[in-house]
Amino acid sequence: MAKDxxxxxxxVIGPSILINGKLTGDEDLTVRGRVxxxxxxxxxxxxxxxxxxxxxxxxKNAVVSGVVVGNIQATESVExxxxxxxxxxxxxxxxxxxxxxxxxxxxxxxxxxxxxxLPERSTPRTQLRxxxxxxxxPPPRPAAASATPTRPGNVTAVTAVRKPGxxxxxxxxETARTPPAPPAxxxxxxxxxxxxxxxxxx
Amino acid sequence: xxxxxxxxxxxxxxxxxxxxxxxxxxxxxxxxxxxxxLFVEGSGVVEADIETQNVxIAGRVTGNIQATDKVExxxxxxxxxxxxAPRILIADGASFKGNVDMDTKER
Numbered sequence: 001m002a003k004d005x006x007x008x009x010x011x012v013i014g015p016s017i018l019i020n021g022k023l024t025g026d027e028d029l030t031v032r033g034r035v036x037x038x039x040x041x042x043x044x045x046x047x048x049x050x051x052x053x054x055x056x057x058x059x060k061n062a063v064v065s066g067v068v069v070g071n072i073q074a075t076e077s078v079e080x081x082x083x084x085x086x087x088x089x090x091x092x093x094x095x096x097x098x099x100x101x102x103x104x105x106x107x108x109x110x111x112x113x114x115x116x117x118l119p120e121r122s123t124p125r126t127q128l129r130x131x132x133x134x135x136x137x138p139p140p141r142p143a144a145a146s147a148t149p150t151r152p153g154n155v156t157a158v159t160a161v162r163k164p165g166x167x168x169x170x171x172x173x174e175t176a177r178t179p180p181a182p183p184a185x186x187x188x189x190x191x192x193x194x195x196x197x198x199x200x201x202x
Numbered sequence: 203x204x205x206x207x208x209x210x211x212x213x214x215x216x217x218x219x220x221x222x223x224x225x226x227x228x229x230x231x232x233x234x235x236x237x238x239x240l241f242v243e244g245s246g247v248v249e250a251d252i253e254t255q256n257v258x259i260a261g262r263v264t265g266n267i268q269a270t271d272k273v274e275x276x277x278x279x280x281x282x283x284x285x286x287a288p289r290i291l292i293a294d295g296a297s298f299k300g301n302v303d304m305d306t307k308e309r
Binding site for chain 2: 024025037
């Protein structure tokens with residue numbers, strides 16, 4: 001039975017296996033168990049749903065269906081599938097985060113020549129946003145991460161994310177933000193403050 | 203499917219532990235502890251202390267081997283280190299240097 005896997009030529013870390021240390025290689029690696037430490041491959045890393053990787057990862061491609069805690073640097077692509085959960089920074093020219101994936105960290109797709117890259121990247125990015133939106137309790141970071149290339153403001157991005165079209169969302173985010181801020185000081189002035197204090201004493 | 207394979211281009215420097223069979227075609231340095239069988243194939247290089255139930259070695263191993271059941275040194279293997287197990291098999295053609303201890307029950 002071991003021979004069958006041998007024939008496939010891929011490395012598999014089984015579900016009960018724990019590797020603690022440094023792992024390097026020039027072939028595809030499938031993780032169903034745990035790998036902790038450092039992971040460097042010139043090919044593809046596949047973290048299956050049962051797999052846990054707590055490591056700094058440098059690979060060509062990464063497909064995460066399990067759990068990754070650590071930074072991933074890929075020369076080609078990083079994909080978080082609907083079962084994937086990750087905390088850490090991603091650095092890769094192509095980053096795919098599908099609906100259902102959970103991610104907290106930064107995304108850096110690097111610098112791309114403006115003319116060529118925009119049409120290519122605009123398609124995946126519109127797919128990206130719903131993913132981040134659908135997260136149950138997204139801290140500002142994931143939204144910021146996927147949105148950083150377009151917009152700098154984190155808060156705006158989070159609220160804007162609700163709508164598929166970028167423009168109305170942005171307007172909302174800003175309107176939502178601006179009204180509370182200016183009215184607040186005048187209301188709080190004079191009598192209002194005293195009332196607040198009294199309530200606290202009770 | 204519960205098998206773990208370390209492919210021929212893989213190098214692991216550290217510790218491997220687990221409860222399933224492990225096949226090594228690549229290089230492992232450090233320590234290996236399993237509750238099942240370890241297979242070091244012809245291309246496999248292990249520089250580690252090994253604690254398992256069974257070991258089958260066709261590749262190179264440098265380090266001490268302790269098995270609760272059996273250690274099998276196959277033809278063409280090269281092993282340097284002490285071997286301790288109730289059953290130890292050394293095939294014709296195997297190269298081995300180290301102590302053999304089959305007397306595990308007394309310890």
